[in-house]
Amino acid sequence: MRYFDPHIHMLSRTTDDYENMAAAGILGVVEPAFWQGQPRTQVGTFIDYFDALLGWEPFRASQFGINHFCTIGINPKEANDVALSEQVMALMPRYLEKDGVVAVGEIGYDDITPEEERFFAEQLTLAKEHGLPALIHTPHRDKVTGTERSLALVREVGINEEQVVVDHLNELTLPLVMETGCWRGHSVYPNTKMSEDRMVALLKAYGTEKMIVNSAADWGRSDPLKVPKTGQAMLAAGFSEDDVDLVLFRNPINYYAQSGRITVDQVTRPNIDQTRLYEDNSVLRGQTPLIEP
Amino acid sequence: MSYSEPVAAATHQDALLQALAGSGDAGLVWLRQNLEALQQSAPEAVFAKLAGAHAGARRRLGEALLGALGPELSTACGPLDTRAWGRDAAGRACLLLAALSGGASHAELADALYRSGDEGERTAVVKSLCLLPNPAVALTTARVAARTNSMRLYAAVALDNPYPGQCYDDADFNQLVLKCLFNGLPLNRVIGLQRRANPRLAAMCEDYHDERVAAGRTVPADIWLALAPCASPRGLALACARLASELPEHRRFAAQALVARRDSPEVEAALAERVAEESDAEIRAILAGATRAASADA
Numbered sequence: 001m002r003y004f005d006p007h008i009h010m011l012s013r014t015t016d017d018y019e020n021m022a023a024a025g026i027l028g029v030v031e032p033a034f035w036q037g038q039p040r041t042q043v044g045t046f047i048d049y050f051d052a053l054l055g056w057e058p059f060r061a062s063q064f065g066i067n068h069f070c071t072i073g074i075n076p077k078e079a080n081d082v083a084l085s086e087q088v089m090a091l092m093p094r095y096l097e098k099d100g101v102v103a104v105g106e107i108g109y110d111d112i113t114p115e116e117e118r119f120f121a122e123q124l125t126l127a128k129e130h131g132l133p134a135l136i137h138t139p140h141r142d143k144v145t146g147t148e149r150s151l152a153l154v155r156e157v158g159i160n161e162e163q164v165v166v167d168h169l170n171e172l173t174l175p176l177v178m179e180t181g182c183w184r185g186h187s188v189y190p191n192t193k194m195s196e197d198r199m200v201a202l203l204k205a206y207g208t209e210k211m212i213v214n215s216a217a218d219w220g221r222s223d224p225l226k227v228p229k230t231g232q233a234m235l236a237a238g239f240s241e242d243d244v245d246l247v248l249f250r251n252p253i254n255y256y257a258q259s260g261r262i263t264v265d266q267v268t269r270p271n272i273d274q275t276r277l278y279e280d281n282s283v284l285r286g287q288t289p290l291i292e293p
Numbered sequence: 294m295s296y297s298e299p300v301a302a303a304t305h306q307d308a309l310l311q312a313l314a315g316s317g318d319a320g321l322v323w324l325r326q327n328l329e330a331l332q333q334s335a336p337e338a339v340f341a342k343l344a345g346a347h348a349g350a351r352r353r354l355g356e357a358l359l360g361a362l363g364p365e366l367s368t369a370c371g372p373l374d375t376r377a378w379g380r381d382a383a384g385r386a387c388l389l390l391a392a393l394s395g396g397a398s399h400a401e402l403a404d405a406l407y408r409s410g411d412e413g414e415r416t417a418v419v420k421s422l423c424l425l426p427n428p429a430v431a432l433t434t435a436r437v438a439a440r441t442n443s444m445r446l447y448a449a450v451a452l453d454n455p456y457p458g459q460c461y462d463d464a465d466f467n468q469l470v471l472k473c474l475f476n477g478l479p480l481n482r483v484i485g486l487q488r489r490a491n492p493r494l495a496a497m498c499e500d501y502h503d504e505r506v507a508a509g510r511t512v513p514a515d516i517w518l519a520l521a522p523c524a525s526p527r528g529l530a531l532a533c534a535r536l537a538s539e540l541p542e543h544r545r546f547a548a549q550a551l552v553a554r555r556d557s558p559e560v561e562a563a564l565a566e567r568v569a570e571e572s573d574a575e576i577r578a579i580l581a582g583a584t585r586a587a588s589a590d591a
């Protein structure tokens with residue numbers, strides 16, 4: 001089976017993860033810009049972070065045969081720092097034109113504050129202006145309210161619902177998104193959020209259309225192999241290989257393909273050339289380079 | 294350093310636009326709109342506009358090579374061949390040139406554009422540095438780019454680009470040549486190598502040769518292009534010995550490099566001796582042509 005993880009924070013993962021992901025059939029990933037576990041204090045840190053998402057990390061991924069794309073945005077937690085967020089907003093138009101950027105995100109609510117709402121709305125507008133999809137993070141706390149208000153803001157800003165994915169859904173919030181044209185994102189985590197079996201149950205209840213599954217793996221306890229593991233659970237539950245390919249490969253890519261910067265046909269196993277060097281750093285640490293013909 | 298009279302940025306821009314128009318319609322309307330907007334924008338607004346358009350240019354214009362339509366541009370660094378440029382690089386150069394007309398500092402604008410770019414954008418910026426009215430102002434940018442180990446970007450600085458040959462000092466130029474040797478980038482595409490070769494470069498190449506031999510590793514065949522022009526007597530002897538190498542690439546590059554050193558009687562003798570023995574017709578022609586040319590010159 002071929003897989004695509006449409007939401008994973010690879011900057012905080014190891015080369016072992018890349019190797020295991022490639023071995024499990026993952027051909028590509030999207031890394032949404034998010035927070036770094038602690039709030040940034042200056043705009044320069046955002047610049048370097050965005051540049052890493054567009055430079056070093058895609059290079060690192062390519063060394064393991066994985067296609068890497070990213071989304072650019074101010075996350076809801078840091079949107080509460082208004083002065084800093086205003087500076088980041090000023091940078092965004094030029095980043096949103098980069099070839100490797102396939103959406104604005106992740107944006108949305110965390111504590112559901114007026115500051116969060118301001119930058120959420122402004123970024124939805126930017127997405128509209130740049131013809132980019134928008135990746136919406138739904139909060140851990142007060143999730144139903146956060147989801148309802150996110151959907152209301154989507155309508156208010158007037159961005160096409162087809163261009164929006166609402167992420168981290170569960171049994172309570174998925175039905176709210178089913179009533180809209182938005183895509184449905186689910187993060188399968190080791191303990192919280194969603195498990196493979198619950199995911200399979202949701203697919204049985206609601207079908208496969210616009211359904212998307214990711215690992216959302218980051219610097220916390222998480223599992224970068226949750227997408228292929230969900231594929232195994234789907235097959236075990238009687239879904240066809242084509243169903244698995246649709247939900248875990250074609251759906252997420254076709255959602256991001258609305259950016260005009262990625263296609264299903266483009267996401268194949270790239271030739272691995274580990275001798276290619278990037279910016280004075282090689283991921284090779286004395287091992288023998290692997291070169292595929 | 295100035296090679297010839299500076300050519301107006303607008304002239305280069307027109308020539309590239311003409312080549313773009315000749316090779317397809319994709320993105321042309323978009324490009325012209327952005328060029329116009331850049332020419333009209335205030336100096337403080339020009340960078341944001343330039344950076345956005347520059348980033349999105351590949352998607353609009355495509356990557357097809359200009360090929361035969363690519364003009365040879367007369368730059369302050371000498372002639373610049375754009376036939377191997379893609380439509381994206383050509384369009385990005387036009388955008389940079391249009392932005393320069395707004396009165397912003399050329400060095401700052403080129404550097405900011407380089408720093409804000411992804412790999413493709415950075416490649417385009419370094420390819421177009423010679424098009425600046427005074428290319429030397431962008432030396433810092435070129436030197437930063439030459440520190441990269443992304444070979445795609447490095448090749449854009451070092452190969453088919455008159456910039457380093459014209460604007461680098463000897464220390465930087467020598468490092469560039471060595472880095473090409475280390476990474477297997479072909480020295481015959483380093484523009485101005487023959488003119489810029491110097492005794493220090495010859496000594497560095499000789500050391501590199503010795504290190505490779507001591508480590509039991511192969512010596513890059515094109516090393517003779519950088520080593521021979523200002524070689525020490527020992528360096529010349531090393532090159533002459535390679536005229537009889539088992540490897541045709543070594544024989545070819547040694548012959549090519551040594552024909553310019555026939556001022557040395559030892560080299561002249563080695564070339565003349567080798568003509569009779571060389572089995573490869575192409576290499577024999579290099580050797581023979583050289584000896585004929587030598588007698589004609591005399």
Ligand SMILES: [Zn+2]
Nearest residue numbers: 032034106216
């Ligand atoms: Zn995330």
